[in-house]
Amino acid sequence: MSVFLQPIYTQTVGAGGTTVISFNNIPQTFTDLQIVISSRTNGTGGVRLIGAYFNGTGYPSNASFRELIGNGSSVSSSGNSAYSTFGYTNDASQTANTFSSHTIYIPNYANTSNFKQLIIDSVSENNATTARQYLAANLWRYTNAITSLQVDCGGEVFQQYTTFSLYGITKG
């Protein structure tokens, strides 16, 4: 059982915004990783996904996910064999000063024998009918240890006060 959560780093986006955040040289001494994101972008579509990839390799071909999405009026599920996302980010079309929340858990990230699993739980915030909750399980079919993590928001810019926090979890 994992009993100890240690902050590794928190990055807050400044006034100029940014398109990608990259955590490099992730310590290999923990058992699991957890990423917590509070996000808002400059888009206007209201359905922009946060994407991620590891070790600077670009989006992987050997990945798959199964997701469950609620948008305030309906529920849907889908799967894909080539992509992983961290859920829907808030953007400029949603209530001012609101941010989406995302938690991503990655067990055994430093192991070099197992494929990498991601458990994703995220929700957008909006004072309107449509706001999205996103639950997903991802599998990255690579045995490489995760040493870096890149987070992108698909053609948009993460806005000021967006935060990315990386935590390490040590088993008891």
Next chain:
Amino acid sequence: MPTVIEVDCSTGISTEREMTAAEVTARQEMQAHAEARRHEEEAAAAAVAEAKASAEAKLTALGLTAEEIAALSK
């Protein structure tokens, strides 16, 4: 120019730089995926709205009032 914030977790130093070509490609892939997802959602919503309008028209043709049709979905 798109930028990247790089955090070195071993030193705690954060720097900002312009994106590399590989990162621009990855970003374009993500953008295409997000657009496709957006179009899928919009198409699904449009299909539901169209089906609802069709059903309401058929119910009206059967003689139901607008109030009776609305009551069916409550």
